[in-house]
Amino acid sequence: EAEVAQSPRYKITEKSQAVAFWCDPISGHATLYWYRQILGQGPELLVQFQDESVVDDSQLPKDRFSAERLKGVDSTLKIQPAELGDSAMYLCASSSIDRFYEQYFGPGTRLTVT
Amino acid sequence: SQQGEEDPQALSIQEGENATMNCSYKTSINNLQWYRQNSGRGLVHLILIRSNEREKHSGRLRVTLDTSKKSSSLLITASRAADTASYFCALLSNDYKLSFGAGTTVTVRA
Numbered sequence: 452e453a454e455v456a457q458s459p460r461y462k463i464t465e466k467s468q469a470v471a472f473w474c475d476p477i478s479g480h481a482t483l484y485w486y487r488q489i490l491g492q493g494p495e496l497l498v499q500f501q502d503e504s505v506v507d508d509s510q511l512p513k514d515r516f517s518a519e520r521l522k523g524v525d526s527t528l529k530i531q532p533a534e535l536g537d538s539a540m541y542l543c544a545s546s547s548i549d550r551f552y553e554q555y556f557g558p559g560t561r562l563t564v565t
Numbered sequence: 566s567q568q569g570e571e572d573p574q575a576l577s578i579q580e581g582e583n584a585t586m587n588c589s590y591k592t593s594i595n596n597l598q599w600y601r602q603n604s605g606r607g608l609v610h611l612i613l614i615r616s617n618e619r620e621k622h623s624g625r626l627r628v629t630l631d632t633s634k635k636s637s638s639l640l641i642t643a644s645r646a647a648d649t650a651s652y653f654c655a656l657l658s659n660d661y662k663l664s665f666g667a668g669t670t671v672t673v674r675a
Contacts, residue, residue: 455607493568493653493665494608507662542607552596552657556607 453477455557457543463563469531472560476525476545484554485518485528486542494542500526533564569597569637569654569666577672584641586669588654589634595657597630599639602651602668611652612639644673 456475464470476483481502486494497516499507502523511518515534520526530537540561544554569588578584588597596615600608614621614630614637621628627640641648651668658664 457607491667493655493667495665496663540605544608551661552598552663553610553613554608554663555610556600558607559605561605 455543455545455555457541457557457560459560460558461561461563463565464533465565466535467532469529470533470562471527471529472541472543472562474526474528474543474557476543477547477555480545480547480555481523482546482548482551483520483526484544484546485526486544488540488542488559490539497528530562533562535564538562538564568664569656571652571654571666571669573669574667575670575672577674578644579674580644580646582644584644584648584671584673586639586652586671588637588639588666590656591635593632593659595659595661597628597637598655598657598663599626599628599637600653600655600665602653604650608653641671644671646673646675649673 458473483500485497487497488494497511498518500520503520518528540559542559543557546554569590572587598613599611601611602608612623612628614628625642630637649672651670653665653668655663655665
């Protein structure tokens with residue numbers, strides 16, 4: 452069964468360093484989402500792509516976070532500089548056009564900022 | 566965007582017992598979904614119920630939706646150790662934005 456791939460699974464970085472996460476959605480899924488999940492809370496949407504275009508980045512802290520999906524397939528989320536409060540699980544999800552309401556999640560990247 | 570509020574925050578049951586968790590919300594929705602998350606992993610979609618539906622079943626899962634009370638419940642029957650996880654309700658708004666509650670942590674004791 453097709454899955455959303457994410458890497459790395461775990462990342463430890465020091466405050467003020469740059470960090471990047473990668474996501475490869477299920478083949479054919481036009482919509483890609485990046486979520487942040489703080490321990491003990493539900494996921495919060497950071498950015499949503501439709502193909503290569505951003506359709507919602509209203510909750511993305513744009514002073515330090517950036518996201519791209521250049522060819523409308525895989526995507527990268529970057530944080531620069533990382534802050535202690537960025538420690539969280541970063542989840543990627545994708546959905547198809549015809550079943551846009553059902554999102555498939557990757558395993559996530561657990562980020563720890565020290 | 567609104568979030569669902571799950572209740573209880575945590576639940577501990579014996580294997581074989583049923584587990585029930587609730588989700589309440591404040592504004593109108595397109596549909597309501599339930600997801601499961603095993604510790605340190607991604608979310609898995611369990612079941613979706615549309616705003617014009619009242620009840621849905623999938624295997625050992627039963628979901629109800631009462632739009633007049635703006636609440637939903639998820640029932641897991643005959644629980645197993647493998648059901649130990651966090652369960653999240655997610656609301657799809659009428660402008661198609663999905664928002665998650667804080668989840669219910671379920672522990673099934675052998």
